[in-house]
Amino acid sequence: MIGRQGPAFSRRTLIGSGLGIGIGAAVFSAVGSGSAYAAGSVGSSSAWRRGHGFLAAAMDGYPDHGSIRLAQSYSDQAGLFSTAFTYDNAMAILAHLATRTADGRARAVALGDALLYAQAHDPAYDDGRLRQAYNVGPYTFFDGSLQPDGFVRADGTANVGTQFGFTGTAVGDMAWAGIALSALARRTGVRRFLDGAVRIGVWIERVGRTDEPLGGYKFGVNGADEKLPFTSTEHNTDLVCLFGRLALLTGDRVWRERRARAEAFVKKMWEPSGGFFYTGTNDGVTVNKSPIPEDTQTWTHLALDGEDFPSYSHSYSHSYSRSLDWAAAELAVLDHAGRRNSAVPAGQSYEGVTFSSASLVANEDVPIAEFQPKPDRNGVWFEGTAHLALALRDRGGARDEARARRLVDSIERAQDLLGAGQTVGAKALPARSGVVSASSPLDTGFGFGYYPYRHVGATAWYLLAATRTNPLRA
Template sequence: MSRRALAVACSAALLTGTLAITPAAASTAAASTAVASGPRTLMAKPCRSASADLAKGFLAKKIDEYGSGTTLRVPRSFTGGYFAEINFVSSFLYDDALTVIALSKDSSSAQVARAKMLGDVMLYVQQHDPIGDGRTRASYQPNPLITADGTPYIGSPAAYTGNQAWVGMALAHLYQRTRDRRYLNGALTAANWIESKAWSGAGIPGYTGGQNGDDQKLTFKASEHNIDIGAFFAMLHRQTGNAVWKTRSDRAFAFVRAMWDPAGGRIWTGTNPDGVTINRNPVPADVQTWAYLATRNSLYSKALDWTIANLSATDRGFTGISFSDTDVSKVWFEGTAHLIAALRLRNGPGDQARIGGYLASMAQAQQSAPNADGEGIVAASSDGLDTGFGDLYYASLHTGATAWYVMAANGINPFVL
């Protein structure tokens, strides 16, 4: 079977619970809008693996676009579509962190080597930042990553606390895989930066947003950032045995609990810059799914149900969830992968059927979404998905969405070691 035929058959199998080899059977199964209630486990896993392997191939190609071997380099985050039109090639370190975590779990030594190289990039930019306080920046430019004077080529200069935590989590995962102490040291550098720059006991206690591009303090407190920090510090507690990281993890998660809306069964975005006033608009998907993945607290299981009830989206025949309640007209594939991972962890009534449907939709998007290449995953099902936070997502191939798909398809929870 060709790569495309295999993916179509796999998409059909996820919908029906069996592998349809013939074109007619694949067409019939793919056209079905219902998920069968019968046995689903026999052939679904190999199909998910085939599609996820293609996605890992995409990540490898993106990493190797600007070099090979141990040469320090970063993959551009978005390829094709709108971003090709504007020649945007920035590499967001959040996306790179996801890629590190996804590939660090791979059985291929070549893929693990790519993950280690990206980890080495994180250590390099941390150690050679112009400010020199252990921070990393939101994005870097890939060509060249390292300028003539040895400093990294910075794209977006902001240093958000959530991004520092994701870099730290990526390094912690690498340390767990390799036992190379450099990665743990880098993770501790990121953690100490967060603690020194972002902790605030004023108002609702929690970690603030970090530093903006002009190195001014961001005083809002985001649920998303505190989820990331809570998970990251819990990893450090496990890896170092130092109880201070457990204390700090607990207080980050306490902020998330303070953002819980028991009446609505959802988590609010965070606070306004005053650190007290709760920001209730918009309500994003990621904090709902991430809170459950990071804490495994059954309380936040309700947030998954809120997400399905309020953020479900259908567009161009694809199904999933959107970014926030601002715009549910298009599917946000990264967020759909978040939900798959969370539902896999919960494994409640009806969750396996939902997982199968979402995975089938993402496998189909891998083949036929706008600007699809048969391997990567696009950020959104159509151009112009409004996040509600002042930016848009486009139907461009995205390393972040692809890495999340790899993790969701393979049962990887990036928030735990």
């Protein structure tokens, strides 16, 4: 454990744990109006519409289970059944809002209400927390046995059961849910969304705050409600946005102090000689030097360059934004059929970034996890590639638009050509819709992997890049 992802309850660790994806051999296969797109996109209008169509399909996979529902995070082929990760659904809310269409707004509100319902009706907790994940509808285990306990039962009542050990809560996942709810509050003016976001912030302050030398907010709790010792740069970056949003929306200055605490931790993770951010700390005293992940380079720029907090000077923000150049150079990959363990069909190639510095040196002779394939060191992580494209466009340097355009072209090509024939709720997905999480099996270096399955999170980040929407700006 390297101070970023926790034990098996983490949404990413679960994906690579063998609990769901590829039980048995892994098999790979190679809506809204255009007005929001015209307002400033880097991608093609048809690709943008198809991405939004996938998010809608992921949300509508189980139509017989009422209006309170979440979106299935991955296509059925991933083997995670009807799992809806809280993080992915928060990203879907933000992407739906970014479309600025009536359908997008309605879907964002529905997903927000589903998170609020889970927050209010958890059978074990009534303290504002959300679990790592829920289930969105009926599904079948790999042995054929029916598992009826979805997010919504057939009688329309909610069930927040804990299949797959969904008993832990990570501060980062909570922060993104709070960011999404606060965005809904800002867009709709509806008080319940702000109240839900505040409850999340209060829980994080109570559970996560630490007075260790490096400060910041700890990782979260496991299923036994035991506090985890790690402190993550990524999580504290998320809190810079969430606490900043709460300060603006509530007018309560205490959130500014909490924002400053999270920001101070992030700044301590900066490596000025290399121009990048470290991943975090295990013990609150020692900074972890390796691996170095992508999202701590891109999300920091998106969060710290906020206009609502003018204490960040122009030179300050652009000094830290060197992390974008580090990610673009040091984590760059090109995947094609000639790469070892590549799942890319012959004649295709994809460029972008990988998950971390460890991904580039993964052992290609050893499976990523039990029942999983061997990794491709050059597998493209499309969610992270979208992070980078959006951050480059946000920075707006001399070459940034051209670099972002190349990255988005690669993502859109993947949407066209990868993940064909995949389903949600056993229903065919719209043609050429949805971005797979990775071009080939990818070892993150944090104990889990990403695979070529269509993914709500990756598609949502693509839509944010396409609509030039910075979700981390307070």
